[in-house]
Amino acid sequence: MRSLWLDTAPHIPSDTLPDGASFDSVVVGAGLTGMTTALLLARAGHRVAILESRTAGAVTTGNTTAKLSLLQGTSMSTILKHHDAELARAYVVGNREGQSWLLRFCDDHGIGYETRDAVNYATTDTGARKLVSEHEACTESGLATELGTAATLPFPVRRTLRLKDQAQFHPLEVLAGLASEFRRHGGALIEGVRVEGVAKTGADGVELKTSAGAVTASNVVLATGIPILDRGGYFAVLQPMRSYCVALTVDDDVPEDMFLSADSPTRSLRTATVDGTKYLIVGGNGHKVGHSSNTQAKVDDLTRWAQEYFPTARPAYAWSAQDYTPAAAVPYVGKVPAGGGHIYAATGYNKWGMTNAVAASMALSGEILGGNMPWAETLYRTKVSPSDALQTVQANAVVGMDMVTGWLSGLAKTGETAPGEGEGRVVREGARPIGICTVDGVQHRVSAVCPHLRGILNWNDAERSWDCPLHGSRFTADGKLLEGPSTSDLADTRR
Known part of the structure; x- marks a missing residue:
């Protein structure tokens, strides 16, 4: 699976890491957060390097829906359940600052984007009540949303919530622009280098x-x-979530707004015109990483749903993205605990990484450079805490059970029959859980134990990867690390 964005991405040059390299600041990861943070530091005169284990934008940024929106599902309702109105307003201010900064950057560098209304919609009474609550939360937090009952969708809706004049774009075009400006300020973007420890x-x-x-x-x-x-x-304190997207060419009239359902299963819609071809992008069907036994069915369901309402839709691309839901309902941004004051992090964007990434970048660079952002001090005052960890355990108690049952099921399975094409499973060899899969006619045998905290991996048939149900580390069929908290590949167990 490869996204529309990655398949049509502009070339982003990579630099070479010299021996014994030393910098004022090193940014690990060349997605939107890393690239923007690095650029802001380079503009201030820092000697900056970005170290990226894969390629720029290869993970979340290259697999997003790329909606630059302040209307973010029912996020404001959720935030106000966890925090006071002051922090909720700081969240809006920070995201608005991030959105404005990125649009100004696009304007200044000739990078195209499209202004669109963001519209949440409900098809059930339960969903409609959620939108009313979200409207009240948005109003309290400083967002001028509008409740309605009509949408340009090919099916009836009971309620809509609209925020005007938001934006959508091609995320790799934006990332390429940021990279170019970063290198113009003397920054080094180095791909293919994995950070294994600090x-x-x-x-x-x-x-x-x-x-x-x-x-x-x-x-x-x-x-x-x-x-x-x-x-x-x-x-x-983070729950790793996987969700899916399909891009389809469509001859029918397609609504131009950016839509998101309030009901389950989630349906996200937007349009995109790339290289003269217009696409309808449909996303949704999210689940905890490593907790679905048939991920391909989730991709197929999105295509089926799109073709039900847009009969001329023809599948062109399918992909998936990983996001992290924070126990505190807002991102964790700032100095890493026990990091000695020199290590910073940003995480937990809760599927709304486009505005949150830039907001976090502004806050991180400002903190490193000695600036003062009152909204950031309020928003990011929430730190990793024991209560957050307890809440995550309570909400995701199955993770601990996965650790136990994963080992038990891995040890219980026996047999040497080769999996069919695109299939994978865990078997027992002595006391070792071994992952065996067949991809493009080649059988791979790897350790089925995640190097992070030794969870037993599950096979993802849509993406042909090994996924950890504990904390979201993911690996290729032959064991190469894709993403997650792990910093090493799976052991090759070929005899």
């Missing part, structure tokens, strides 16, 4: 252990979706 080197900085050797820096920013260092405890 250690304090005294009062003045840290040393990064990487696949290409040691790198030293005064500051490190972890912009990797979920931070790769366990010392912050982020994995205990």
Whole structure:
């Protein structure tokens, strides 16, 4: 599976990491958060490097729906259940600042985007009540939403919630523009280098252990979706979620607004015109990572749904993205606990990474440079806490059970029959759980134990990957790390 955005991405050049490299700041991860943070620091005169284990935008940024919207499902209702109105208003201010900054950047650098209304819609009475509650929360938080009963959708709706003049774009075009500006300010973007650890080197900085050797820096920013260092405890307060998208060419009239359902299963809609072809993008069917036994069915369901209401729709692309739901309902942004004051992180965007990424970048760069942003001090005052961890455990108690039953089921399975094409399963060899799969006619055998906290992996048939149900680490069929808190590949168990 490959997204429309990654398949049509502009070229983003990569630099070489010199031996014994040292920088003022190193940013780990070349998605929207990492690229924007690095650019802001480079503009301020810092010597900055971005280290990316894969390629720029390969993870969440290249697989998003790319809606730059302040109307974010029922986020404001959720935030106000956890926090006071002051923090909710700071969330809106921060996201508005992020949205405005990115649109100004696009305007200044000739990067195209489209202004669209964001519309939440409900087809049931339950969904309609959610939208009324969200409208009240938005009003209290400073968003001028409008309740209605009509939408340009090909099926009846009971209620809509609209926020005018939001935006949508091609995320890799934006990322390429940021990368170009970053390099123009002397920054180095280095792909294919994995950060495996960070250690304090005294009062003045840290040393990064990487696949290409040691790198030293005064500051490190972890912009990797979920931070790769366990010392912050982020994995205990974040729930990794996987969701799906399909892009279809359509001859029917397609509504131009950006839509999101209030009912389940979630349906997200937007249009995109790329290289002269107009697409309808439909997203949804999210689930906890590693907790679905048939992920391909979720992709197929999106296509079926789109063709039910848009009969001329023809599938062109399908992809998936990973997001992290925070126990605190707002992102965790700032210094990493026990990081010695030199390590920073941003995580927990709750599927709304376009505005939150830039807001976090502004806050992180401002903190490193000694700036003052009152909205950021209010919004990001929520830190990783024992109460958050307890709430996550209570909401996701099945994770602990997965650790136990995963080992038990892995040890219980026996047999040597090769899986069919695109299939994978865990078997027992002695006391070891082994993952066996067949992809493109080649059988792969890897350890089925996640290197992070030793959870037993599950096979993802849509993406042909091994996914960990504990904290969301993901690996290719032959064991190469894709994303998540793990920092190493799976062991190859071929005999």
